[in-house]
Amino acid sequence: MRGSEAATQALYDEAPEAGAPVSEQTDGTADSGHEVLAVVFQIRGDKLSVLLWQRARRPYEEHWVLPGGRLGAVEGLDVSIRRQLAQKVDVRDLTHLEQLETRGDPGRHPQGRILATAYLGLVPADIDPVVPEDTSWHAASELPDMGFDHAAIVHSGRKRLRAKLSYTNVGFALAPPEFTVSELSRYYRAALGHDVAATNLRRVLLRRGQIEETGGFVPSGRSGGRPAALFRFRARRLEITDAFAVLRPPAGA
Amino acid sequence: MRGSEAATQALYDEAPEAGAPVSEQTDGTADSGHEVLAVVFQIRGDKLSVLLWQRARRPYEEHWVLPGGRLGAVEGLDVSIRRQLAQKVDVRDLTHLEQLETRGDPGRHPQGRILATAYLGLVPADIDPVVPEDTSWHAASELPDMGFDHAAIVHSGRKRLRAKLSYTNVGFALAPPEFTVSELSRYYRAALGHDVAATNLRRVLLRRGQIEETGGFVPSGRSGGRPAALFRFRARRLEITDAFAVLRPPAGA
DNA sequence: GCAAAAGTGTTCGGGCTACACCCATGA
DNA sequence: TCATGGGTGTAGCCCGAACACTTTTGC
Missing domain, CATH: 1.10.10.10 (Winged helix-like DNA-binding domain superfamily/Winged helix DNA-binding domain)
Structure with a gap:
């Protein structure tokens, strides 16, 4: 349960008020105004489930959103999402993590345009990470009311996972x-x-x-x-095992 | 040749000096500090070619880079790359455009961390867009000296294209x-x-x-x-024609 | 008629599905 | 010995590769 109290409060840092400069600090810790999110899947009891966090503040109060937060000024995207999953929802046992997509519609965030880069993370079925109280697993087929464009991001993740299981x-x-x-x-x-x-x-x-x-x-x-x-x-890192389902190179190449 | 002079100058807007705030303006036209790039491919004379632009300024003076530039504060990512390709390199005839990846390594840009979202764009073989003087097509298999991490992005694009041709x-x-x-x-x-x-x-x-x-x-x-x-x-929009190369759903589903 | 380029017929092999059948265990 | 769940054998199908063969043109 380490850190889950503090974690909860910091889980989803608010954007600055609309109209304010995106970044006011100039030191190395200034945040970048860029969000990093994760679609973390785990098979739980015969259902593909996704880790969601319930917002306590407007906008989208009470709605469920993906874990993540602001990208720090000096950290890479993948480093950032790993850090935030570890610090904020106590998830450290990702067996796979890959970039999913970046969304930047001007209308996606009511408080002004915020870009978000989403990752797809996977947790093996045998572990049960201790997550904060307002964080829980939901069946991907029965998503609750979700904030922002996060439901669409979950669907992208599901699609990606399904495709990659094939090849x-x-x-x-x-x-x-x-x-x-x-x-x-x-x-x-x-x-x-x-x-x-x-x-x-x-x-x-x-x-x-x-x-x-x-x-x-x-x-x-x-x-x-x-x-x-x-x-x-045999391998515990992503490998493409069926590269050329069709149109494969000729035998002698 | 419309607009190619002005286009050239604006092709690759510089980042503000390192250490300066990323965004100083608060009106609607403030830029976001986020870059949008495109790997534009076309088959030219039996070679897969990519559209590159030669930098005239440091860093990476004389090196070749991908077309693109800063994301405007109120435009979507895809809208932005379309606009920039049209305005800056006079490419308006994309038959396909999809998001490729977002890079955010702190070290990728010498003037401070700048995130870049790259797109993959395709131009049909029968047209010959008029591009500015310092912009030209290069065989993807013989890339010139390229700036930043753009060569790696071209390789991602190539990989993506190859894979999608199969299915x-x-x-x-x-x-x-x-x-x-x-x-x-x-x-x-x-x-x-x-x-x-x-x-x-x-x-x-x-x-x-x-x-x-x-x-x-x-x-x-x-x-x-x-x-x-x-x-x-028969279709001129992307369709998946060989969805489940393997592990396809059972016949009765 | 002959070379050249497009198009068809046919065979082969591989990979996946379906389904019947065999194996090892608990009660 | 029977039910249960795991495992194997096998046949069928579809797809793509390879290659021989036919068709249609220019000279």
């Missing part, structure tokens, strides 16, 4: 270090939103060299059944 | 309104960097419903040969 090994970022194929198929089902047959998933991911057996087994439960073999992802 | 209909944005299959295969070859057999390209794109015959023909040249049928892309 990369992102699965590693959703799954725990070791898992059975049927567990894995549950993660894929939740993230993709449609059924994924365990029997074929195993073969696809094995053929692509994404997963391998650990040698371990999970004993069967009370209802019987054959013990399930444990697998792990 | 979308982006080809429409590279090709003229009508074309023969062998012309089209040249565009694909240039963009992908490897050989693309016209005979199979035709079948792939026909099966996917991307292209259709116009009914017209191109007479054969002096050296003979059968006249080539003319084709067009």
Whole structure:
């Protein structure tokens, strides 16, 4: 629970009043007027869930928004979102983080134009980060009333994740270090939103060299059944495993 | 040639001196301290080429950089890059434009941290935009000395284009309104960097419903040969034509 | 007729799906 | 021994690559 009290208050720093200069300080800690947000997904109980924070202030009071905040003047975008997720919502266990999109519509923020760069972050299914009180997980398929353009950003993230599950090994970022194929198929089902047959998933991911057996087994439960073999992802960094689905280079190249 | 003189001077507005406040104005026209850039590709003579502008001032004097400039305070990102390409390099005929990435490394700009959002723009092969004197097309495979992190951004754009040629209909944005299959295969070859057999390209794109015959023909040249049928892309907006290369939803869904 | 360029037919292989069948365990 | 869940074998389909062959033109 470290830091969650202070974290809550600072979670979503307000913009300066409309019309005020974006940046008044000139020292190295001046903020840049640029926002960094994160769509953090985790599979929780058969649902793809996203971490949201409930605003206590206008505008969009009581609405839910993405975690994040102002970019510091001397930090990189990815460094910033990592810092803010760690400091403000106590999320330190991202297995994957990638840039999603930058939004800059003049109308996206009622207090004047604020640019926001959104990231897509993934947390594996086996951990349960302690998050502040006003922060919680919501099923991506049943989003609550959200502020600003954040709902649209969540949809972008969902789309990106779905696409990458098809041609990369992102699965590693959703799954725990070791898992059975049927567990894995549950993660894929939740993230993709449609059924994924365990029997074929195993073969696809094995053929692509994404997963391998650990040698371990999970004993069967009370209802019987054959013990399930444990697998792990061979790489725990993003790799494109099916680069040229079509129009691939000729064999001799 | 309209506006190309003035355009040149304004092409790449300098950042304020390092250490000065990012924004000093508070009226609606204050700039935001945010840069917008574009990787504009066109197939020119069997080469994928990118539009670059040669800097006349330090830093990176004489180096080549991407066209773009400061984001106005009340314009959207995409609106801004369209405006700047039109005003500054006289490029108005983009057949496709999409956001690429945002870079914000503190060290990317010697005069202090400046965020830049890059777009990927495509110009069809049949037009030849009149560009200012210090602006010219360069083969993406033989980039000149480039300033800032712009070479890396070009590579991101190239990568994005290559990937999208495989599973979308982006080809429409590279090709003229009508074309023969062998012309089209040249565009694909240039963009992908490897050989693309016209005979199979035709079948792939026909099966996917991307292209259709116009009914017209191109007479054969002096050296003979059968006249080539003319084709067009059925859609001239980006569509994903091969969504689930794998892990596609079950038939009954 | 011959070369050149476009277009078609056909075969092959790979990858994914579906589904039947076999295996290992608990009660 | 039966139900349960895991795992394997196999057949079918679709897609794209390769390549031989046919068609239509200019000279």
